[in-house]
Amino acid sequence: MASRTTTMAPEAPQAPLIRSSVEAAHALIQPHIHRTPVLTNTTLTTLASTPQTGDALKGTQWEGQEPAKPKAKLFFKCENFQRIGAFKVRGAFHAVMRLIEQEGIEEVRRKGVVTHSSGNHAQALALAARSFSIPAHIVMPTISTPSKIAGTQAQNATVHFSGSTSQEREAVVADVIQKTGATLVPPYDHLNIILGQGTMALEIQTEVAKLLAEGESLDAVIAPCGGGGMLSGIAVALHGTGIKVFGAEPSFQGGDDARRGVEAGERITSVKTLTIADGLRTPLGDHTWKIVSDKAYVSGLYAVTEKNIKDAMKLVLERMKCFVEPSAVVGLATILYNEDFRNMMEREAGEKGWNIGVVFSGGNTTIEAITKIFAEVPEEKAERHEGVVGADGKRVAENVAG
């Protein structure tokens, strides 16, 4: 192949990764995004503040330990109600609008934008580009589900097919760039994407403050971590506020690459997991690693099992009546089922307990996909963690919304 230069969305002049840059991003993209609601739910908050049973811990690394007794009040940031059904529009609009500022709308329209993604970022970029009449090129694996291909095409984007490996995808991206001059807008490892995703943290802060009594404050936020764009953005936005930021990952087949990398002090650059949290199958990038691995930004990373994710998803659908994708609930699953997190919370939050923001990142799944997920034989014991709190304070099965 001929040598090619990849045209990334320019990073200079680039706003620094500080809170005021997130505020500027928010002001810029606000007309184009939904201000998604922050919801509470009595059932889930009660469950979070109720110790797991010894039986629930059987077969886990916490078997035989005294269950933690944390206190937490949960505030759910529902980005499943966001445009295109996921937070990704925040970063996509921000990157596209900064590109327009830097190059001028005519130039951006002439060249277009390109990305490789079969997921939410593809639709987000297609929507952002369409909003400004900019051509969007989306490189998708040939094996992508037809509904995703149709969805992206319905946003007027041009879909280019590639093989499934990252080399094959990048070759097609390079080809598109050579032919069109399109600017690459990557899904997470880009400063303007990070700043865009961070805007949700500002909304969480404002909305939770409205719901709290005088003298109370938001203590922590937990968000899913895949490529780390959202987690980094939230951490940048909340840095210096005293609000702790945590990341949550699936443990299945090493999907907790960020946690393992931070523990080992070295970024893990390749992940091969088929976790049901399919938005979180990617490793961290250069930029996101720097933030996520910095304890001054992200206080801790925690992992949950496939069973934990399914149990949390079932609770959110059936009890909270919110339609979410599996990736969206790893934060809640951590709060409910990860004893390391729960012990830490008990220790740090004490009697007063924590007010904790929980990010539901998106809701782009289907009844068909959910049917498949719940039909699979769980890799652990059945129905262990599920249930809510009965009159006796124990976790029991129930069918009552909060």
Next chain:
Amino acid sequence: MASRTTTMAPEAPQAPLIRSSVEAAHALIQPHIHRTPVLTNTTLTTLASTPQTGDALKGTQWEGQEPAKPKAKLFFKCENFQRIGAFKVRGAFHAVMRLIEQEGIEEVRRKGVVTHSSGNHAQALALAARSFSIPAHIVMPTISTPSKIAGTQAQNATVHFSGSTSQEREAVVADVIQKTGATLVPPYDHLNIILGQGTMALEIQTEVAKLLAEGESLDAVIAPCGGGGMLSGIAVALHGTGIKVFGAEPSFQGGDDARRGVEAGERITSVKTLTIADGLRTPLGDHTWKIVSDKAYVSGLYAVTEKNIKDAMKLVLERMKCFVEPSAVVGLATILYNEDFRNMMEREAGEKGWNIGVVFSGGNTTIEAITKIFAEVPEEKAERHEGVVGADGKRVAENVAG
């Protein structure tokens, strides 16, 4: 059996079925219920205002007809986010609180309340009773699903088992009343229940007004019709406001008993349908028939197929990201798929179109139940109505939230 007098929640002194009675009910129950949100959704509003394809009408009674071209903006009243996951708490709290006013709390606590229901009303009454430390007796068929039994027991109610016929249920209710003196709070055919359910109409009016531009107004409300308590309450609340009220039912196995009864001029008192809209399997009662069959209150009744219900449910879950039960979406299904309704709307609403309130009555279903519903072979052609609107204005498959 010895002769028994059934003690119904007393209806005298009883507020008349007029809007001010609904307002009084609202003031009374407001501290105990959630003010559920009114949501909009671009995808569904666009779909409502897009003609069905000729292909979609194949095999229906409208085959070969010119598809209607109505204009509608939809406002969804999300009672799936209500306490216990359904609107039923409105009526239950109202009936219980009026009973307390009339008999005194000590007397009501001494006697308790009783109902026969395996559904949302059972949990609603159990919750309302528990809130005032009143014993609740719930008569449920022995064959009820264990989760519903456990859910009702978790509300501290005493569950009494009966056979499945109405005679068997009523015998057990009479037995409970004889032994305890409990007051019967029936699920829908009771004036205080009707007034309680009607309170949601006041909230719809207020919330939609906030969302509309100056000079615009709410034109109509459509709600599911089972026993007719909610539909009657809404019709009473909106009577005289100029806002039209419509009812929606499942057509499967004669589930559209209210529509057929009104057409024939005589109430149908027995329904045997296994429609997936399981909250709507009941016939109208004495009180609800009077209101529902009065054109001055309910402008029209429309029916939808099981396929229509499934298609609408899929759209609400996957596109709107709201978890709803099948009964909840018959109103939306009517707007999207019933050509009689759509032609009427085109005719009456004209170029300006209608702002129409659409009641999502509840969200009490499970992933397991949804899996079963969508695994069944549809009684009509597959995937016909599903999809949203593409750039060309045609209905196409897409995966994009509003």
